[in-house]
Amino acid sequence: MRANSDDSAVGGYAPYAQLVKMLLPSARCIAIYDNYTELVWCSEGFERPDLRALLEHQHASDTVAGRGRVENTPSGTPVFISALRAADARPLGSVVIELAAGARGTPSMVVSMLRPVLDCLERLLDLEQPAAASAPQPAAALATASERGAGVELLLKVDEQDREDTSALAELLRHTTRELGCVTGALLVPDKHLEIVWTEANSEERAHLDRTQKHLLAWVRLNNRPMVVNRGVAGGAEAPYKIMSCPLRDAHGRVTGLLALFRASTAEDFVEGEVRILEFVGRKAMAVLHSEYDALTGLTNRFIFERRAQRLLDAAPAAVLYVDIDKIATINETFGLGAGDEVIQRVAALVQSAAGATALVSRLASDRFAVVLPECTMGVASEIGGAILGATSQLGYLHDGEALPVSVSVGATVGAARARLPHLLAAAELACKRAKRAGAGRLEIIDDIGSLTSAPTRQTLAAVDLEEALRANQFHLDAQPIVGLRARTSETVGYELLTRLRGPAGEVLAPDKFIDACAEYGLSPALDRWALCAAVETLRPHVQSLLGSNVFFALNVSAQSLESRKYTAFALDTLAAAGLPMSLFTFELKESVAVANLGVAEAFIRDMTLDDFGSGLSSLAHLRQLPVSYLKIDGQFVRRMLTDRIAESIVSAIARAAHTLNLVTIAEHVESAAVAERLRELDVLLGQGFHLGRPAPLLAQLLQQLPAAPVARLSTRA
Numbered sequence: 001m002r003a004n005s006d007d008s009a010v011g012g013y014a015p016y017a018q019l020v021k022m023l024l025p026s027a028r029c030i031a032i033y034d035n036y037t038e039l040v041w042c043s044e045g046f047e048r049p050d051l052r053a054l055l056e057h058q059h060a061s062d063t064v065a066g067r068g069r070v071e072n073t074p075s076g077t078p079v080f081i082s083a084l085r086a087a088d089a090r091p092l093g094s095v096v097i098e099l100a101a102g103a104r105g106t107p108s109m110v111v112s113m114l115r116p117v118l119d120c121l122e123r124l125l126d127l128e129q130p131a132a133a134s135a136p137q138p139a140a141a142l143a144t145a146s147e148r149g150a151g152v153e154l155l156l157k158v159d160e161q162d163r164e165d166t167s168a169l170a171e172l173l174r175h176t177t178r179e180l181g182c183v184t185g186a187l188l189v190p191d192k193h194l195e196i197v198w199t200e201a202n203s204e205e206r207a208h209l210d211r212t213q214k215h216l217l218a219w220v221r222l223n224n225r226p227m228v229v230n231r232g233v234a235g236g237a238e239a240p241y242k243i244m245s246c247p248l249r250d251a252h253g254r255v256t257g258l259l260a261l262f263r264a265s266t267a268e269d270f271v272e273g274e275v276r277i278l279e280f281v282g283r284k285a286m287a288v289l290h291s292e293y294d295a296l297t298g299l300t301n302r303f304i305f306e307r308r309a310q311r312l313l314d315a316a317p318a319a320v321l322y323v324d325i326d327k328i329a330t331i332n333e334t335f336g337l338g339a340g341d342e343v344i345q346r347v348a349a350l351v352q353s354a355a356g357a358t359a360l361v362s363r364l365a366s367d368r369f370a371v372v373l374p375e376c377t378m379g380v381a382s383e384i385g386g387a388i389l390g391a392t393s394q395l396g397y398l399h400d401g402e403a404l405p406v407s408v409s410v411g412a413t414v415g416a417a418r419a420r421l422p423h424l425l426a427a428a429e430l431a432c433k434r435a436k437r438a439g440a441g442r443l444e445i446i447d448d449i450g451s452l453t454s455a456p457t458r459q460t461l462a463a464v465d466l467e468e469a470l471r472a473n474q475f476h477l478d479a480q481p482i483v484g485l486r487a488r489t490s491e492t493v494g495y496e497l498l499t500r501l502r503g504p505a506g507e508v509l510a511p512d513k514f515i516d517a518c519a520e521y522g523l524s525p526a527l528d529r530w531a532l533c534a535a536v537e538t539l540r541p542h543v544q545s546l547l548g549s550n551v552f553f554a555l556n557v558s559a560q561s562l563e564s565r566k567y568t569a570f571a572l573d574t575l576a577a578a579g580l581p582m583s584l585f586t587f588e589l590k591e592s593v594a595v596a597n598l599g600v601a602e603a604f605i606r607d608m609t610l611d612d613f614g615s616g617l618s619s620l621a622h623l624r625q626l627p628v629s630y631l632k633i634d635g636q637f638v639r640r641m642l643t644d645r646i647a648e649s650i651v652s653a654i655a656r657a658a659h660t661l662n663l664v665t666i667a668e669h670v671e672s673a674a675v676a677e678r679l680r681e682l683d684v685l686l687g688q689g690f691h692l693g694r695p696a697p698l699l700a701q702l703l704q705q706l707p708a709a710p711v712a713r714l715s716t717r718a
Contacts, residue, residue: 013041016124019117020097023280024110029098032121035091040125051096054079068114070099070107077101080110084122092125116276123273169288173259174198176281180274182261183241186213187285189248189257192298194289201262209262212243217258220247224255226279230269244270246278248286251295259285294363296341297348302522305362309372310421312360318374319381320421322411322428323351323388325367326440331404340367343406347392354387370425378414378447385410385443393441407441414447426517466514466523470530474502477534481693482554482666485680490692494552494586498695499531524558525567531555532571535585536578538698543580554586562589586630631658633684635669642674655682 017030031042031051042048050073068082078099084092095118111118169187177185177198184199186209199206219227226246241262248257259282263270292304300308312318325347332340344367351369352361360372373381388410395406411431415424427446435444469475479495501509518524532555539546539553561567575582633654640647651667658665667679670689679687 016117016121017043020114023113023117026100027097028100031096032093034093040093050074051079051098054081055094055096068107068111070110082118084125086122086126092122095121116280119273119276169285170196172285177261180261181267182263184209184262186260188213188217189289191256192289192293213260216245216260220245220258221255226275228270228275240265242267242270244275244278246282248282297345297363299348300362302362302364305360305370306421308360312372312374313415313419313421316375317415317417318372319376319378319412319414320424320428321371321381321385322425322432323369323371324409324432326407326409328367334404346395347408350391351388354391355384378445381412381414382445385412389441389443409435409440410443411435412443412445466518469501470526475530476500477531477698478695479698480688480695482686482688483692485676485684485687493686494554496554496688497531497535497698499527519558519560522560524560525564528558528561528567529570532574536574536580539584540578540580546584552586553584554588556588629664631663631665633665633667638667638675639669639671641678652682655684659683
């Protein structure tokens with residue numbers, strides 16, 4: 001049987017189906033039946049016999065609170081079925097919703113999610129019943145049906161609201177307030193210092209509403225449920241407004257705020273369906289908030305902070321503070337990560353308080369914060385920086401009789417109107433680093449950021465538009481040979497691929513000039529993907545020669561790429577699409593990154609060949625847990641091994657441990673024949689450094705130095 005799939009009905013059924021899928025993403029086919037089990041409308045345009053078979057066995061006693069049940073079709077597909085009834089309990093029909101296979105959730109949970117749309121469908125079906133249409137309906141009932149149709153449209157529009165910043169919340173509140181015929185709407189979340197009010201009331205009425213909102217917030221926190229006030233207050237006095245409010249809850253179900261609407265006392269009463277709509281709008285508002293704020297501190301997240309901060313800078317001069325907690329690693333190591341998180345939370349609250357209500361504060365990453373002070377002079381910025389130092393100096397972490405002091409270092413700078421935020425953040429960060437080097441717990445100021453732009457430091461390059469450099473392909477790959485040390489005549493067995501950046505004047509910049517900046521601005525994953533794609537494009541035309549030579553190529557993988565858990569799939573897909581075997585590549589991961597993310601690192605390494613462990617002995621305890629193939633010995637030890645007995649002992653210990661674990665060792669910074677000879681004596685297998693070969697553009701290295709005959713590949717542990 002084919003259903004009426006057009007939208008000629010009052011308001012049409014398609015918007016309701018859209019709303020169902022919005023509220024319940026696992027929903028698939030949606031069918032609506034009348035009270036005689038005849039199909040009224042189906043999202044697929046035709047009847048599904050398996051759905052009708054379930055409908056014929058429906059009984060009111062089987063439903064959850066009379067609203068619905070979940071059953072499986074003969075093929076095992078879960079289906080939600082709900083009876084639809086009029087306000088006077090007359091049966092109107094049913095809705096049947098096919099769910100995705102494996103969909104989770106109890107019937108009561110599904111009912112709670114779909115309650116707004118079930119209410120709306122009942123009103124629509126009641127309005128369309130021929131018997132009901134022939135009988136006169138009270139004006140209030142017709143108004144309610146009309147409101148239901150408007151409610152569906154409102155819910156659909158709410159889902160389309162932009163989530164970029166709190167202007168989305170203001171627009172969401174304005175739209176909801178006006179669509180539901182109210183004069184004022186308020187959204188309050190005190191712990192995020194958020195208060196948004198949209199009103200058509202005058203100043204005197206506004207003062208009354210402000211007082212009312214505080215009482216409502218206290219009531220909602222105490223009772224944790226919606227409230228509707230349609231009548232007068234105690235003593236017979238007429239309330240100036242009709243009120244509808246609902247609590248706002250965080251991800252753990254705790255009440256953190258309030259959403260309230262106010263109607264004139266002469267307007268229509270609030271009805272139950274509107275409460276459902278308000279609850280939905282509240283959930284939408286909290287979803288916006290969760291996307292904007294840092295979960296640990298409640299401060300704005302970096303993405304939102306950068307957008308708002310640049311708008312402030314476009315309008316007027318502003319000061320920027322960079323705040324870094326001193327020695328947070330010591331607190332984590334002594335008391336655990338939970339202690340470190342508690343300190344970060346307490347510092348965040350103190351920074352927010354000291355900065356003032358007009359400041360924009362964000363947690364950039366880990367234990368670092370940024371503060372933008374609009375229309376602020378350096379003198380005022382210094383005062384606020386001092387206030388932050390003073391407040392945090394009173395902190396200390398105490399646990400079981402052990403105490404550690406807490407302090408921060410602060411860097412400050414001021415930018416003119418229309419200054420770029422990355423420039424100011426880089427200058428403030430540089431000032432903060434100077435404060436740390438000077439002993440920490442200090443404030444340092446850079447009052448002339450223009451003088452920084454000519455200095456070739458890592459911090460100044462934080463101001464370079466790295467995204468534009470990626471788009472304009474200003475990066476290129478150099479290759480440094482990795483050679484065998486066993487034989488006196490060294491043979492090239494691989495290359496480490498090194499990313500370089502061409503500066504504005506065409507000069508070539510080494511990685512230490514931009515790698516940290518990429519990490520600071522979250523661009524490391526994009527740079528890692530660019531490097532892999534560039535290597536693949538260069539190597540693909542020469543794949544046969546490369547396979548014959550048995551040479552491998554090593555690429556660095558950043559901590560951000562590892563933590564995103566997306567790089568592995570990207571690398572495997574890219575190599576497969578290019579027809580390049582995985583055996584051509586190894587992937588380098590620093591020990592500190594892997595040790596900090598052992599579970600993720602293990603999954604990554606099982607799909608990739610990996611090296612770059614061995615910056616110190618701390619990593620060796622973890623090697624049994626990780627299927628590493630290569631162990632790279634940090635150049636800081638290799639370079640000093642002929643003059644520093646401790647450095648030589650470290651290199652020797654790493655080489656012996658690697659031999660025991662059947663790992664191939666690669667020594668960095670081999671810069672003389674004497675160092676190469678000593679590495680041979682210590683049984684280090686491979687080396688790289690200026691003595692063995694300088695970095696050169698990848699194509700030049702590849703085409704001119706490919707071995708004429710295959711070189712035996714060293715065995716590695718899979």
